[in-house]
Every structure is written in C-alpha cells, then in structure tokens.
Amino acid sequence: MFRFKKVPLMMDISNLKIQAHIKPQLLTPNAIYGVYLVFKIVELNKISNDPKYVNLKYKMKDETLHAYFATWRKDKWMMVELYRFLNDKDEVNFEVLLESFSRYNCGSGPIYVEGIEFRAIDNVFQSTEVNGKKHLMVSAKEVLYDSSNVKLFRLKPSEQSRFQEVIEVLSQPVIRIKCKIRRALSPDIYYRCYLIFKLSEKCRGLHCPVKVRGPFHRSNKVIKNLYLRSPNAWNIHDIDQVPKQREDGWMEVNVWTFKTKDEQRMYRGITVNLKLISYEGTMSGLIVDGLEFRPM
Missing domain, CATH: 2.60.120 (Jelly Rolls)
Known part of the structure; x- marks a missing residue:
C-alpha cells in the first residue's frame, strides 16, 4: 500500500x-x-x-x-x-x-x-548547566564515525550507560571521532572534551599509548598522546592524559581542549574531527559510551 x-x-x-x-x-x-x-x-x-x-x-x-x-x-x-x-x-x-x-x-x-x-530521535544528547555554563554528553552512536559498520563496531545495550546503547570497538588500530555541536555549549570559554569508555573483561591489549591526530588538515599533526590504561610511572614521559575513574563506573580521558566561538559564530557549530591511533596493536575491547564536554 x-x-x-x-x-x-x-x-x-x-x-x-x-x-x-x-x-x-x-x-x-x-x-x-x-x-x-x-x-x-x-x-x-x-x-x-x-x-x-x-x-x-x-x-x-x-x-x-x-x-x-x-x-x-x-x-x-x-x-x-x-x-x-x-x-x-x-x-x-x-x-x-x-x-x-x-x-x-x-x-x-x-x-x-x-x-x-x-x-x-531521543537519547543521543544530554545537556545540563552548572554555574551558568553548559555541560554536554553525546552518545557513542553520534560520535564514532561509521558506527553502524559491523566489521568495525558492535552495538551493545547497556543498563550502566545514560544512553540506551554503547559501542564496542572490534579489531582495528584506529577509530575516528566526528560530530558537530551547535548551540549546545556556552560561547567564548575553554572546554575539555573527554572520551567516556570502559575496557571489556576480555580486553588484553591497549597497554601502549594512543596518539590523537586532528583536526584533519594536510599536516595531520599529533595533538597529544594519551593512555587508555593507567601506565607505570616510568612510562608517563610528560603525558598527563591518563584515564580517571568516574563516579558512574566509567573511565574518562581528555582527548581535546578548545575554545568555543562567540555567540553569533556558535550557530555554525563546533566540529570535532579526531583520530585515535594505537601505537601498537588494535583497540579491540574498547567500549565507548560517548563524549563529554565540560568547561575548564
């Protein structure tokens, strides 16, 4: 019909x-x-x-x-x-x-x-306001590029997530984070962008550091290095981006720091376009809840 x-x-x-x-x-x-x-x-x-x-x-x-x-x-x-x-x-x-x-x-x-x-579509963004500044959480389905590709990711229901579903990364050395945020952040202030994640019980890798590249331009430069597992003290080497335990049971690590635009330019949005690349091995077993944006 x-x-x-x-x-x-x-x-x-x-x-x-x-x-x-x-x-x-x-x-x-x-x-x-x-x-x-x-x-x-x-x-x-x-x-x-x-x-x-x-x-x-x-x-x-x-x-x-x-x-x-x-x-x-x-x-x-x-x-x-x-x-x-x-x-x-x-x-x-x-x-x-x-x-x-x-x-x-x-x-x-x-x-x-x-x-x-x-x-x-419900339950892909969650926004709150603390001390007059906006906080934002975006689901894994919204931020992981090509998240519906079953060769790269596995979609999983989760009662522990604030969203209905989380995404487990399969055997690949690189993940790409890509999304655009419009008018959901406070203008003209500095924000930190955190990856909210867990490691599956079967995950045996991700001991090596991960390099973060982007935004994508010709130089494709490394913004920072980070760890998804807490390293030994002698492996820090000025890398302060190590995972921290959250009260909700998830882990978080800062993947990007940026300043928002003025009120008028915020209508065009903030583009998040990053690559996380393992120095060795794959990211198999990484479970992503989403991104959280918090003012500094």
Whole structure:
C-alpha cells in the first residue's frame, strides 16, 4: 500500500542517480532528527525483525557515505537512515545524491522509493548547566564515525550507560571521532572534551599509548598522546592524559581542549574531527559510551 498516489519504480538499484533537495518543515525546534529513505524491494516480501544489509551509497556535500543497514516497518516498507541533525535553525536545507544499493544483498530486481521521512530521535544528547555554563554528553552512536559498520563496531545495550546503547570497538588500530555541536555549549570559554569508555573483561591489549591526530588538515599533526590504561610511572614521559575513574563506573580521558566561538559564530557549530591511533596493536575491547564536554 502506498501513502502517495504515485511512487517511482527504480529498475537499476546499482545506478540510482536520485538527487533530492530536502527542506524539512513543521519540525519541533531544538530536537534531534533522523533523515530516512523509505523504500521497498519488490522481490522481498518477508518482514524480519533483523536489520537488512543493503549498503546504500550516497553523497552529501561532496562526501561519499554509506548506510549499511535498513530496518523493516510494519507496513512492509523499509527505511534506512541517511543523516542526523539538530533542528536549531529557522530553516534547514540539505541535498543528497543516492547512488546505489548492493545488488549482492538486495537482489537484481527493482525497488519502489516512497520518499524521505524525518523522525525525532531521543537519547543521543544530554545537556545540563552548572554555574551558568553548559555541560554536554553525546552518545557513542553520534560520535564514532561509521558506527553502524559491523566489521568495525558492535552495538551493545547497556543498563550502566545514560544512553540506551554503547559501542564496542572490534579489531582495528584506529577509530575516528566526528560530530558537530551547535548551540549546545556556552560561547567564548575553554572546554575539555573527554572520551567516556570502559575496557571489556576480555580486553588484553591497549597497554601502549594512543596518539590523537586532528583536526584533519594536510599536516595531520599529533595533538597529544594519551593512555587508555593507567601506565607505570616510568612510562608517563610528560603525558598527563591518563584515564580517571568516574563516579558512574566509567573511565574518562581528555582527548581535546578548545575554545568555543562567540555567540553569533556558535550557530555554525563546533566540529570535532579526531583520530585515535594505537601505537601498537588494535583497540579491540574498547567500549565507548560517548563524549563529554565540560568547561575548564
């Protein structure tokens, strides 16, 4: 059943060439929204509770992206998330170019494309204010780049987290932290950005230091070195970024220090774009709760 009188039928899912200029309206101010493509694979009628691997390739702002999993809806349509944004402006516009689905996983038949849907997303940001200065916590799903990639990460429910889910890093030597914060921090003050994490009971590595690189520019310079396990005293070597135990049972380590912009420029947001690279071995067993931003 279609909600619209007509929907396009795409015969070649490996060469979609669908360009959409999206201008959402009537959305709740200051809420987090997910942007979803709603579609139906003609040859696939059996609804499953498990996500369907579709590997949708698309472009936004000249950046090639992938949405790996689609979920089923009760009306037998499927939806795949393309983007998230904070609706903090009077007008939000963005463009997307849909390129291809995976033929290997989606078959060779056509698909119906119903449209773009906006859904409010809860529990990805938590903001408080202490002494007139804003504190912010952002979930692991929002800050780990490519967090839906099952080859790199494992999504886990957690009763100990302030969020519904945390992410365990699999066998890889590098993780990338990427997010944009708009109007959620106080202007014109210094902040520290902390990685909130644990190590799994099976984790045997991460004794070596980790280097932090970014923001990404040509020099790709090292900002600092840090430890995810407390080192012996003779291994400090002026590295003061060592993990500390928190009252909530998690660990934290400072990964970045920065100064926010003035009030007007804060509307454009603060971009966090960092790489954490192990000097030796992988980051397997690192469980990430999210990032916390606290004023100095």
